[in-house]
Amino acid sequence: MSNFGERLLTGVLFVLVLLGSIVQSEFTSSILFFVIILLCQREFYGFFKASDIKAQSLVGILGGLGFFLASVIAHQANLKFNTLFLIVPLLFFVFIIELFRNRPNPIPNIAYTVLGIIYVAVPFTLLHELSYYSNYQFGKEYNYEVLLGYFFVLWANDTGAYLVGRKLGRTKLFERISPKKTWEGSLGGALMGLLIGYVNSIIFTGLDTITWMSLALIVVIFGSLGDLVESLFKRSLGIKDSGKLLPGHGGVLDRFDGIFISAPMVYTFLRILSIC
Numbered sequence: 001m002s003n004f005g006e007r008l009l010t011g012v013l014f015v016l017v018l019l020g021s022i023v024q025s026e027f028t029s030s031i032l033f034f035v036i037i038l039l040c041q042r043e044f045y046g047f048f049k050a051s052d053i054k055a056q057s058l059v060g061i062l063g064g065l066g067f068f069l070a071s072v073i074a075h076q077a078n079l080k081f082n083t084l085f086l087i088v089p090l091l092f093f094v095f096i097i098e099l100f101r102n103r104p105n106p107i108p109n110i111a112y113t114v115l116g117i118i119y120v121a122v123p124f125t126l127l128h129e130l131s132y133y134s135n136y137q138f139g140k141e142y143n144y145e146v147l148l149g150y151f152f153v154l155w156a157n158d159t160g161a162y163l164v165g166r167k168l169g170r171t172k173l174f175e176r177i178s179p180k181k182t183w184e185g186s187l188g189g190a191l192m193g194l195l196i197g198y199v200n201s202i203i204f205t206g207l208d209t210i211t212w213m214s215l216a217l218i219v220v221i222f223g224s225l226g227d228l229v230e231s232l233f234k235r236s237l238g239i240k241d242s243g244k245l246l247p248g249h250g251g252v253l254d255r256f257d258g259i260f261i262s263a264p265m266v267y268t269f270l271r272i273l274s275i276c
Contacts, residue, residue, distance in 0.1 A: 014255065015155075017032075018032065018151070019148070019151075022131070022144050022147060022148060022151075023144060023148070025142075026076075026131070026142035029128070029131060029142070029144065029147075030072050030128070033068065033124055033125075033127075033128045034065060034068060034069070036124060036252065036256070037064055037065060037068055037120060037121050037124050037125075038061065038065060039252045040120045040124070040252050040253050040256060041057075041060060041061045041064050041065075041116055041117075041120050041121060042057075042061065043242045043251045043252055043253045044115075044116045044119065044120055044242075044253060045057035045060060045061070045112075045116055047233070047237055047239070047242075048112060052104065052105055053105055053108045053109060053112055054101075054103050054104075054105070054109050055109055055112040055113045055116065056094060056097055056098070056101070056109065056110075056113040057113070057116070059093075059094060059097055059113060060094075060113045060114075060116040060117055061116075063090050063093070063094075063117050063121070064116070064117045064120060064121025064122075065121070066090070067083075067086060067087060067090060067117070067121055067122070067125055068121060068124065068125045068128070070083050070086055071083045071125045071128065071129060072128070075129070075132045075138075075139075075140050076140060077140075078139070078140040083125075084126075087117070087118075087122060090117065091114050091117065091118075094110055094113045094114055095110055098110050098113075119260055120253075120260070122264065123259055123260045123261070123263040123264050124256075124259065124263070126263050126264050126267040127147070127150070127259060127263035127266075127267070128147070129267060130146045130147045130150060130263075130266065130267065130270070131143060131144050131146070131147040133146050133270055133274075134146075134206050135206065136207075136270075136273050136274055137274050138270075138271070138274055143206070145204040145206050145207075146204070146206070146207065146215075146270070148204070149197075149200040149203075149204050149207075149212065149215070150215070150219060150263075150266060152196050152199075152200060153193045153196050153197050153200065153215070153216045153219045153220070153223075154193075154219055154223050154258050154259070154262065156189070156192045156193045156195070156196040157189040157190065157192065157193035157219065157220050157223055157224065157258070158189065158223075158227075158258065159189070159192065160185075160188045160189035160190070160191065160192030160193065161181070161185040161186055161188055161189030161224070162185065162189075163188065164184055164185050164187070164188025164189065165180070165181065165182045165184060165185020165186075165188065165189075166185075168182075168184045168185075168188070169181075169182030169183075169184045169185045170182060170184060171183040171184060173185070173186055174228055177228050177231050177232050177235060178227075178228055178231045181227075181228075186224055189220065189224065190220045190221075190224075193216050193219060193220040193223075194213065194216050194217065194220065196216065197212050197213050197215065197216025197217070197219075198212065198213060198216075200212045200216070201213070211273065214269065215266055215269065215270075218262065218265050218266050218269055219258075219262045219266060221262075222261045222262035222265045223258035223259070223261070223262040224258070225261055225262075226257050226258045226259065226260045226261035226262055227257045227258050229257070229260065229261060230242070230253060230254070230257035230260070231257075241254055242254050
């Protein structure tokens with residue numbers, strides 16, 4: 001099978017599994033996100049295996065998964081607090097654990113352990129919380145409309161940027177970090193993302209058009225920046241792909257790079273709306 005065919009097949013199966021799990025039920029959606037967080041954190045901590053940095057990878061993974069599960073349980077039990085504050089003691093436990101490890105480079109060890117939680121687990125947890133958002137409030141009822149709409153905009157932005165950039169791309173966007181990305185591609189992705197944001201407002205009527213368009217704009221801007229940030233990480237470490245799990249696409253982190261900055265921004269935007 002050609003690289004394009006392999007990439008296309010992997011992409012189709014990836015989308016079907018993701019959409020099917022989200023639409024099927026709250027349980028399958030939670031399982032999906034649990035597995036994604038696990039795989040992404042494993043890839044992230046795997047970046048440093050060949051270096052002198054010995055991050056607390058097991059602690060980071062268990063902490064990230066625990067934070068996600070706490071969020072899910074809080075929504076299902078309708079607990080009257082925001083689980084985001086739980087990240088504070090979790091992060092500082094990393095400092096305490098490092099005391100007893102007797103490893104060199106304690107500061108980088110702590111820093112990269114904490115980064116694996118903040119960069120991977122927190123964004124995915126906040127993204128999953130979008131599935132409890134309806135009528136401009138976060139609650140306990142599972143509602144996948146905002147979550148699906150988010151993914152549609154994200155994918156539209158990526159697809160539009162790729163297609164337009166491939167045909168019309170001339171002006172480099174950020175050559176130092178990602179030589180192939182162009183301003184023309186980014187503008188094409190932005191237009192397609194905003195178009196899908198408008199389509200979302202027609203299909204998913206729980207949010208009005210202005211809110212959907214604002215959400216789409218946030219995803220377009222910060223999704224593209226998230227892509228560049230992951231490219232920055234990989235370039236600084238001298239690696240091309242975060243892994244080899246997805247044939248034709250690289251690693252799981254490579255497929256979700258647009259989420260890591262855009263999801264927290266969308267979550268914050270909706271939180272603000274919920275208290276206005």
